[in-house]
Amino acid sequence: MTETAIQLGIVGGYMVVAAAIGLVAYRLTDRTAEDYYLASRTFGTVVLLFTTFATLLSAFTFFGGPNLTYSAGPEWILVMGVMDGIIFAVLWYVLGYKQWLVGQHHGYVTLGEMLGDRFGSRPLRGLVAAISLFWLFPYVMLQQKGAGQAIVGLTDGAVPFWVGAGGITLFMIVYVAVSGMRGVAWTDTLQGILMLGLIWAAVAWILSAVGGPTAATARLAETNPEFLALGGGLYTHEYVISTAISIAFGVTMFPQINQRFFVASSEKVLKRTLALWPVLVVLLFVPAFMLGAWAAGLGVTVPENGNVVPAILNEYTAGWFTAVVVAGAMAAMMSSSDSMLLSGASYLTRDLYRPVTDLAEEDPSLPDRASLANRIRRSALAAAVSLGRLLRSDRDRETLLARAGVVVFATLSFVASLYAPGTLVEIGDTAFGGFAQLTLPVLVALYWARTTRWGMYAGVGGAQLFYLASVFLPMVPGSYLGGWSASVVGMALGLVLTVGVSLATDAAPGEDATVYTVSAVDGD
Amino acid sequence: MTARPAGTRRRLERAGWAVGAFVLAAGSIPWSLWRDSTVAAGLPLWLWWHIGWLCLASLGLLAFTRYGWGIGVESGAMVGATTDDAAEATDD
Numbered sequence: 001m002t003e004t005a006i007q008l009g010i011v012g013g014y015m016v017v018a019a020a021i022g023l024v025a026y027r028l029t030d031r032t033a034e035d036y037y038l039a040s041r042t043f044g045t046v047v048l049l050f051t052t053f054a055t056l057l058s059a060f061t062f063f064g065g066p067n068l069t070y071s072a073g074p075e076w077i078l079v080m081g082v083m084d085g086i087i088f089a090v091l092w093y094v095l096g097y098k099q100w101l102v103g104q105h106h107g108y109v110t111l112g113e114m115l116g117d118r119f120g121s122r123p124l125r126g127l128v129a130a131i132s133l134f135w136l137f138p139y140v141m142l143q144q145k146g147a148g149q150a151i152v153g154l155t156d157g158a159v160p161f162w163v164g165a166g167g168i169t170l171f172m173i174v175y176v177a178v179s180g181m182r183g184v185a186w187t188d189t190l191q192g193i194l195m196l197g198l199i200w201a202a203v204a205w206i207l208s209a210v211g212g213p214t215a216a217t218a219r220l221a222e223t224n225p226e227f228l229a230l231g232g233g234l235y236t237h238e239y240v241i242s243t244a245i246s247i248a249f250g251v252t253m254f255p256q257i258n259q260r261f262f263v264a265s266s267e268k269v270l271k272r273t274l275a276l277w278p279v280l281v282v283l284l285f286v287p288a289f290m291l292g293a294w295a296a297g298l299g300v301t302v303p304e305n306g307n308v309v310p311a312i313l314n315e316y317t318a319g320w321f322t323a324v325v326v327a328g329a330m331a332a333m334m335s336s337s338d339s340m341l342l343s344g345a346s347y348l349t350r351d352l353y354r355p356v357t358d359l360a361e362e363d364p365s366l367p368d369r370a371s372l373a374n375r376i377r378r379s380a381l382a383a384a385v386s387l388g389r390l391l392r393s394d395r396d397r398e399t400l401l402a403r404a405g406v407v408v409f410a411t412l413s414f415v416a417s418l419y420a421p422g423t424l425v426e427i428g429d430t431a432f433g434g435f436a437q438l439t440l441p442v443l444v445a446l447y448w449a450r451t452t453r454w455g456m457y458a459g460v461g462g463a464q465l466f467y468l469a470s471v472f473l474p475m476v477p478g479s480y481l482g483g484w485s486a487s488v489v490g491m492a493l494g495l496v497l498t499v500g501v502s503l504a505t506d507a508a509p510g511e512d513a514t515v516y517t518v519s520a521v522d523g524d
Numbered sequence: 525m526t527a528r529p530a531g532t533r534r535r536l537e538r539a540g541w542a543v544g545a546f547v548l549a550a551g552s553i554p555w556s557l558w559r560d561s562t563v564a565a566g567l568p569l570w571l572w573w574h575i576g577w578l579c580l581a582s583l584g585l586l587a588f589t590r591y592g593w594g595i596g597v598e599s600g601a602m603v604g605a606t607t608d609d610a611a612e613a614t615d616d
Contacts, residue, residue, distance in 0.1 A: 074568070074571065077571065077574065078552070078553050078554075078570075078574055081552060081574055081578055082549060082552045082553055085552065085578045085581060086545075086548050086549045086552050086578070086581050087549055089581070089585055090545045090548075090549065093588075093597070094596070094597065097597050098597045101597070101598065212566065213565070213566025213567060214563075214565070214566040216566070217563055217566050217567065217568075218563075221561075221563065225561065228561040228563060228568050229559050229560065229561035230554065230557050230558050230559060230560055230561075230568070230570040231558050231559055232559065240553060267593075271589040271593060272589075274585050274588075274589055275582055275585040275586040275589055276582070277582070277585070278578040278579070278581040278582040278585065279578070279579065279582045281578060282575050282578045282579070286571070286575060290567070518598070519598050
């Protein structure tokens with residue numbers, strides 16, 4: 001009991017320190033949207049690297065990854081290594097640098113804004129934001145689930161699941177509401193460095209207790225010889241490739257990651273960050289995921305709905321150390337979630353709310369031709385304009401809406417986390433797949449001037465419908481042609497639709513392909 | 525120099541870096557060691573391959589940021605050191 005109290009004290013204390021940093025950042029934050037959401041585009045290498053990294057350091061990597069290597073073998077390291085270390089790094093340049101240039105030039109804050117402006121389309125802007133918020137929901141829920149499980153595991157069930165999940169929910173709401181991007185990034189940096197250190201300390205501690213890596217791996221070879229042979233079981237070629245592609249492409253469209261493409265202070269920062277990616281990935285994923293695999297060989301038992309990392313720590317290290325690692329992991333989940341909620345809030349206000357209120361400025365009259373279609377369009381526009389006038393107000397209301405949106409979103413995902421089935425990796429994988437459906441249409445739009453508005457509607461909408469059907473409708477299969485996931489098939493469909501429909505249609509009035517033609521000089 | 529050879533050269537460079545990126549991604553999974561369970565220094569051999577490959581990838585990306593940055597992304601600008609130097613001078 002006293003040990004539990006000490007452990008809870010450590011977790012609580014860590015959270016308070018993280019909150020204090022948020023408050024300091026708050027005092028340095030201007031009350032402008034650019035500063036609140038993008039910290040005025042001033043991030044240097046270390047902060048940008050770690051803030052992106054810590055956002056990836058979520059319950060998905062921390063608890064879900066080791067759980068998977070514990071049950072299926074350490075090949076998950078390869079999946080995450082290829083996806084995060086290389087494919088994501090390439091996209092960091094191809095998509096991220098391009099978005100940075102375009103964003104610097106035109107002052108965009110969200111992906112929806114960037115697309116809506118180029119294609120002269122509010123519906124496209126709203127559609128991209130709505131899709132993003134939809135898939136953000138399960139991923140925020142995943143963090144809450146992870147935190148709830150962590151607290152249950154740490155205290156052997158003395159503290160119930162809802163306390164952990166609810167506590168982290170409360171914490172992230174307060175955090176996002178007060179501090180904005182600067183606070184989020186600062187704590188991310190602290191947490192990223194700390195988690196990297198803690199994971200290595202944990203590996204060193206456990207390995208010294210069992211006689212080194214050779215002994216630990218020898219134990220694994222006795223109990224699970226299959227784990228050491230590359231491939232087999234869950235890990236087929238198709239599974240490894242489609243999971244890596246789907247996650248890497250999905251990550252770039254996560255609101256919190258995508259928004260980071262707009263925040264670097266200079267090109268130099270993006271360059272340095274790029275080269276550091278693969279090394280950082282090796283440093284984090286190899287020890288974290290090997291812990292899970294070694295735990296299988298060491299015969300560590302994981303309680304139902306529990307996680308392997310706290311279990312192996314409890315068995316081989318001191319109680320206070322387990323608490324420190326769990327606190328670090330919870331803080332990492334919090335920093336993932338608060339970044340997500342912050343970006344989600346900017347999507348909500350800028351891409352969904354503001355376009356509707358801006359309609360108030362519009363003239364609802366259309367060319368007076370009495371066709372039925374025109375009459376319907378006129379009434380629809382008139383209705384939208386009145387809605388816009390009704391909601392129109394100053395920016396105070398928008399800020400309030402952003403914060404209220406965060407509270408509602410986090411509360412709903414908390415409630416869902418209490419009931420949602422599925423493992424951490426399953427939930428995360430599904431969300432990544434949903435985001436991945438956006439990536440190829442966006443890439444096509446950024447690089448191919450012939451892309452049209454209808455091509456974007458078809459590519460973004462079609463891929464999304466297909467993927468949603470594969471997730472939610474039992475008659476639509478989730479895997480194709482011997483193991484390729486629905487996510488990768490949907491991505492291909494999105495690409496074909498975007499290009500095909502663009503070729504078949506002409507640019508509508510209001511589209512401006514030159515928006516994305518920016519040179520490096522513009523960017524600086 | 526006429527515009528055409530310069531354009532061809534740029535296209536070749538772009539293709540070269542694209543192939544390089546593909547090779548880096550494809551090779552990071554040790555396909556040749558599939559189903560192999562050799563252990564070396566406490567870790568599976570295939571994992572050592574992966575670790576080595578990612579370090580190599582880091583060097584590859586570093587080389588890209590030095591010599592290829594801007595290719596395929598910047599339009600209407602010369603790819604080269606001048607803009608980078610300007611950024612460097614004002615950075616940090």
